[in-house]
Every structure is written in structure tokens, then in C-alpha cells.
Amino acid sequence: MIGKWLSACDRFQQSRWFKIIASVIVVALAGVLFISYSVASSKARDQAMAPIREAQSDMRRQAEEIENAAKAEGKTVSSEELTRPLDSMDATARVVEGIVNTQHSVAGVGVGLAIATGIALVVIWLGLGITYLGLIAICSLLLGSVWGLEKLSVLRGVLPIIMPPVVGVVALMASFTALMRLAGLLLGASNPVFSIARNVLTEAVRLRVSLVFIILLMFSLAALPLLLTQDQPLRYRVQAFLQYATGGSFLLIALLIVLFSVATVATEQRDKIIWQTITKPVAAWQYILGKWVGVGVLAAVLLGVASSGIFIFTEFLRRQPAQGESAAFVATDTSMLMSEDRLMLETQVLTSKKRVGLAPPDLDIDNLQKEIDARVQQEFDSAAIAMGDTPETIARNKQKFADEVRSGLLKSVEVSYRTIEAGDNRLFVFSNLQAARNSARPVILRYKIQSGGNMPDQMYRLSFYFHGSNDPPQVIETPLDQPQTIRLSHQLIDADGNLAITIFNADVQRGTGNPLAITFPPADGLELSYVSGSFTANFFRLMVVLWVKLLFLAMVGITASTFMSFPVASLVSIVTFWAAEGSGFLLKSLETFETETTDGKKLYLNQAIGAIAEGIGNTFKVYADLRPTARLVEGEALPWSTLLFGVFVLLAATLILYMIGVMIFRKRELAIYSGQ
Numbered sequence: 059m060i061g062k063w064l065s066a067c068d069r070f071q072q073s074r075w076f077k078i079i080a081s082v083i084v085v086a087l088a089g090v091l092f093i094s095y096s097v098a099s100s101k102a103r104d105q106a107m108a109p110i111r112e113a114q115s116d117m118r119r120q121a122e123e124i125e126n127a128a129k130a131e132g133k134t135v136s137s138e139e140l141t142r143p144l145d146s147m148d149a150t151a152r153v154v155e156g157i158v159n160t161q162h163s164v165a166g167v168g169v170g171l172a173i174a175t176g177i178a179l180v181v182i183w184l185g186l187g188i189t190y191l192g193l194i195a196i197c198s199l200l201l202g203s204v205w206g207l208e209k210l211s212v213l214r215g216v217l218p219i220i221m222p223p224v225v226g227v228v229a230l231m232a233s234f235t236a237l238m239r240l241a242g243l244l245l246g247a248s249n250p251v252f253s254i255a256r257n258v259l260t261e262a263v264r265l266r267v268s269l270v271f272i273i274l275l276m277f278s279l280a281a282l283p284l285l286l287t288q289d290q291p292l293r294y295r296v297q298a299f300l301q302y303a304t305g306g307s308f309l310l311i312a313l314l315i316v317l318f319s320v321a322t323v324a325t326e327q328r329d330k331i332i333w334q335t336i337t338k339p340v341a342a343w344q345y346i347l348g349k350w351v352g353v354g355v356l357a358a359v360l361l362g363v364a365s366s367g368i369f370i371f372t373e374f375l376r377r378q379p380a381q382g383e384s385a386a387f388v389a390t391d392t393s394m395l396m397s398e399d400r401l402m403l404e405t406q407v408l409t410s411k412k413r414v415g416l417a418p419p420d421l422d423i424d425n426l427q428k429e430i431d432a433r434v435q436q437e438f439d440s441a442a443i444a445m446g447d448t449p450e451t452i453a454r455n456k457q458k459f460a461d462e463v464r465s466g467l468l469k470s471v472e473v474s475y476r477t478i479e480a481g482d483n484r485l486f487v488f489s490n491l492q493a494a495r496n497s498a499r500p501v502i503l504r505y506k507i508q509s510g511g512n513m514p515d516q517m518y519r520l521s522f523y524f525h526g527s528n529d530p531p532q533v534i535e536t537p538l539d540q541p542q543t544i545r546l547s548h549q550l551i552d553a554d555g556n557l558a559i560t561i562f563n564a565d566v567q568r569g570t571g572n573p574l575a576i577t578f579p580p581a582d583g584l585e586l587s588y589v590s591g592s593f594t595a596n597f598f599r600l601m602v603v604l605w606v607k608l609l610f611l612a613m614v615g616i617t618a619s620t621f622m623s624f625p626v627a628s629l630v631s632i633v634t635f636w637a638a639e640g641s642g643f644l645l646k647s648l649e650t651f652e653t654e655t656t657d658g659k660k661l662y663l664n665q666a667i668g669a670i671a672e673g674i675g676n677t678f679k680v681y682a683d684l685r686p687t688a689r690l691v692e693g694e695a696l697p698w699s700t701l702l703f704g705v706f707v708l709l710a711a712t713l714i715l716y717m718i719g720v721m722i723f724r725k726r727e728l729a730i731y732s733g734q
Contacts, residue, residue: 071188080182088175096164165594170373173366177233180240193232227277230363234272237359238263245355250340251348258322258352265321275310275364282306292380293403297691299375300368300407305687307364308604311357315608316631319353319615324624342723346716349616350609357608365601369594376408406502406543410591410695416584417489417556419475476578478563481571483521485560486584492555494588495548501557501588503544505536507576508583512539518572521562526550531566541582548588557586581646590695599696600686606708607681611635613712617719620726637674642682645675680707 070076181190238259245256282303286295323346326332335345377386382397384390389397405411478484494501507518516538523531527550536542551557564571578584614634618627648671675682684704689696 067188072185076187077182077185080187081179084175084178084182088171092164092168092171095167099164165592167373169594170370173370177236181236184236184239184243186236186239190232190236193228230367231273233366234359234363237362241355241359245352250338250344251351254335254340254345254348255352255355258349259356261322262318262352262356265318272314272360275307275314275360278306278310286375291399291402292375292378293399293407296372296375296403296407300372301687301691303364303368303371304604304690307361307368308607308687311360311364312608312611312635313632314360315353315357315612316615316635317628318356319349319612320619320624320627320631322349322353323616323619324622324627327619328624343720346616346620346719346723350613350716353612353616354609357612358605361601361605361608365597365604369597372408376403401545402543405500405545405589407691407693408593409589409693410593410596411502411587411693412493412590412695412697414488414491414494414586414588416476417487419471472580473577476580476583477575478561478577479575480573481564483560483562483564485558488557488559488586490555491551491557491586491588493590494586495551495555497548497588497590499548499589501546501548501551501586503546503559503584503586504541504582505544505584506539506541506579506582507536508539508579509572509574509576510538514538518563518576519565519568519570520572520576521564521566523560523562524550525558525560526552531560531562533565533567546586587694593693596695597690599701600690603684603686603696603701603704606705607638607684607686610681610708610712611638613715613719617715617722620719620722638678638681640682641675641678642685644671645679645682648672648675680704 178190181187242256242259245252245259282299286299290298326335332345340348379386379388380397380399380403382390382394382399387396387400389400391397475484491501503522507520509518510516514537517535518538519533520536521531521533522544524546532544534542534544546557563576611631611634615627615631618630622630648668680703684696684700686696688694
């Protein structure tokens, strides 16, 4: 009886009329929900901004009254005195308005609804509408049981911890299954490339290794929120989730893609399964392209499921109460417009900000060249003649040494420029800030100082004077080797797009200096940032970068497996993956790697290590410079120019590897009958 009923339900969900009607209902329901939320959000946004608008009107009215009273008394009031409070209020209003728009933004909800609607339509047209509806009903019953069984002393406090990850795993696995079925349908054309790609997807689900990685990924994503503690500031919880969810997901997916791309080619050669494909006949370029397309689609499905889960839960975290809030976006202190934790989250983490470094120091090119020539003369002439080198060798060695001296001198000038002696001060200028000035949004000064041994318990008192402001220098107690931030008004940027800051290595109010000189590290010691886009757009740009990286790694594995056995090709591919991911760290480490002793004696082993490390780092420099996970965690924008250049280089490298793989495969005798 049950079997007949299930068969009838399956026939019903497979019918065209059910699919059409169910699709219309899903789209209409999503549209109604989106419109309702948009209307409610618009009303809530206006109500939240009403006090700010009223305060702005009161301030303008007061300014007019002051101006009229001064005119009646025959006095003149400068426009700066009247407009400065108004400009400050307007700047604050823009910050609040940006965060209120984020609070009631329809973008995040719209993306979530679009993802849910898309998956629902896929499920319906795959003929699984009633099946997944039953699955949703079962999950709802399981969630409802939490509140019923919570009253039992044995299970009290346990089910609320266990059930969310279980439901999360079910949702992720259901989405993965539906998208894999959709990918199989999209690759259903009768073409050798698509046929091979479709077999790759089938093989991915069948292989135990792939299944283990997929299940591990789903469980990790679902269980990760349990590791976030409520006593941490919300911005740190969001950053921790983005760091571990994005980085961990990419690591698992990359390892799966690398191993699977090797296995899908190497094992077919080892077990002679490739005979059935090559003898169709299928050209070498079609075989390798089909394998790459299949692995690429698998990577897209896995990354799509993972990134959707990460984005939706990030939006959920965003709407949790931050420190200093009684509810989300509602400060406990009614005198404050928003809590500090919320302000930092919205302006530093869940955003897309552009970073601007210091303008380079002024250099005396003539004196610099004289210093270089003097050092080359002293170092090389007598030594070169004594060794009897040819003029060509002498000239080549001179040029090489001159380049090393120039690099060293420029680094010394940079460090000297960023160093302030105890009790002294220095002027720093940031340029090209016209966009920040025009945006009328605050800019963030981020700085980090180093001094002596960077003792963690030692505090320095620094004084900051911002040119263009009538306020006295601001004294800030600063720990060593820890990033700090200061929020600045865009009004400090002049008409040429420059912002000037004088920093004192002293407390100017007390008239006391710090014990030692301070240095702002070249990499992240002193920089400005300002909001240049939305978190949502930046998030999906960064997901595209991760997918392109996976496509490159897939081709590395496939090319390696065309002429290597599975263990060797896996080793080569994994080493390539780690080298690419660690190339940025290698290049940074080389800045402090010593290749000579203090008395000028060469360390040949260190020079060889440095040369190898530099070669690896430069080979994968573009790959490392994209930094998708780091950018996402820090709220740093990925410019379109960087994105397009990085994608172009990675796809060009992928094309080169593809051509190498095709040439190797054409020379392989893979399907020759031996007569045995």
C-alpha cells in the first residue's frame, strides 16, 4: 500500500503540470516575500533615520538664528564657524545612514531568496519536488522536537547543540545532490567532451575518497558555528567564521579537486578503462578537456554550496546583537547612535574598503646615484682587476652590485622615513584620496608601531595632529606591534586629494616622550582605508577567484597524471598547491633572510635556498597576490583590474598546462591491442 502511494507521488512530481504549477507558486511566494520585506524595510529605515533628520534640521535652524542675530547686531560670523558643526553632523548622519541601510538592506535577503528559489526550481524540475518537501517537513519536525524534549532533564541543553548541525548537514547535502543532478542534465549533450565530463561527475559520487571529502566539508560547515563564543565581540565572531569557513572549505575542496583530478585520469590508464573511451574514437584534446570540464563543474557545485552556506550564515550573524547592544542595531546606551562593536563590524569587516598607502618619501636622485657609484667603485674595481676578469664580466658584476645597492638604499630610506626618534615628530601624507573625499564617508587610519623588543605589556603614548582640523593633537595610548584604528572625517582631505598627518613620538599634552624610537612597518604599519563598495558584491567576486584557482589546480592534476602514476602525480600536484598557497609567505620571509654575515662573508647555502624560494615565490606571485580569504576577512575590496588580471594569468597558465597535457597524451600508446 505504501509502495503504491509512493509510486503515485513520484509519478505526480514527475508530471509537467506539477512542475509548472509548483514553479509558479515558488516564484510568486518568493516575490511576495521580497516585496513585503522591502516595504517593511523602507518604513523601518525611515523611522530609524527620523531622529537624525530632525537633529540636522534643528542644527540648521540654530545656525540660521545665530547668523540672523549677528546681522542684527552688526557683527559678522564666518561661514566656517557656521558650517563646521553642520558638516560634522552630516558626516555622522551619512555613517548612521549607511549602517541603517545595511540593517534594513534588501540585498542580503534578496540574495538568500534567490539562492533558495533557484535551488527549489532545480529540485522541482528534477522531479524531486515532493521528495524534498517531505525532507523539509521531517527537518521541521526534528527542530520542533527540540522544544518538546528540552523539558527532559536527560536531554536538557543537548538537543539545541546537536540539532542545528544535523539540520545544516541535511540542507547542505540536499542542495549538493540537487545541484549535481542539475550539472548532469546540463552536460547531457551528445558530445565527447560533455559525455566524459558527465562520467566524471558520476565517478566523483561513486568514489569513496570523494564522498569522504564531501561529507567532511558539509559537517565542518554545519558544525563551525558551534565554535563561536557569545562573549566575544560580534566583529571577531564574524571574522573568525569567515576565516575558518572560507579558508577551511577551500582547503578541503582544493585537496579533493587535486586528488580526484589525478585519480580520474591515472586510474583509468592503470586499469585500462581508458581503452573504452579512446577507441570511440576520442581525440586527446577532447579527453583532457572533458576531464577538466567535469572536475571544474564539480568544483563549482561544491564551492557554490559552501559559499551559499557561508554567505547566509554571515548575514544571520550580522543580525545578532553586538557588544553594547540590547538588540541587533540597538545600542544599550541610548545616548549613542550605535555601539562601537557594530560600527567596527559594518565599516571594517562586512564591507568592501579600498586601502591607500603612504606617499613615497622625497628622494634626492643625484645624491642617491653618487652613493651607489661610490660603493660600486670601492667594492669592485680593485677586486675585479685582481681576479683578472674580462671587461664584460666586470661591467655585468658592477651592474648587478649596483642594483643590490640601490635596493638596499631604497629600503633604508623607507625604514628611516617610517621611523620617529623619541620625542621627535614626522609629517606623513596620503595622496589620491579624491574618491574618498567625494564619497563623503569617513576614512579609517590603521597603524601599527614597533619599538625595541615589542614587549606586549609596554604602552607608548603617541600624539596625532590632523592637518585641516582646528582640534589640538590627539593623544592615544598605543600597544606595540598591534594594529590600531582611528576614524577620521573626509573633510580632512584637501581639494587635491591629500591628507596630512603629523605624528609625535611623545605625549604633547604632558610634554613627555617615549623611551625609544618607533617604526611603522612597511607592509601594514600606516595606511588609510575607505568604503568603496558592498560586501555582497565583493564576496561573490572573491568566490569567482577561488573557483578559478580550483580550475588551475584541476588542470595541474590532470596534466601531471597524463605521464605519471597516481602517487607521483598526487605528490607533484599537492606540492604545487602548497607552493602556490605559500608563495606570498615565502616572498615576505625573504625580506629578513640573511645571505651574508655581518662582515660581508657570503653564505652559499643560504643563497641557494633564497634563490629557490624566490623562484617559487615569483612563479606563483599573481596567484598569491589575489588573497581572496584574507581580503574577505579584512573587508578589503578586490579591484576589477586585479581580478581580471589574476583570472587572465591563471587561465593562461591553465591553457599552457592543457596544451602540454594534450601533446603528452598524443604520444602515449594507450589503447593498442597486444594480442594477449
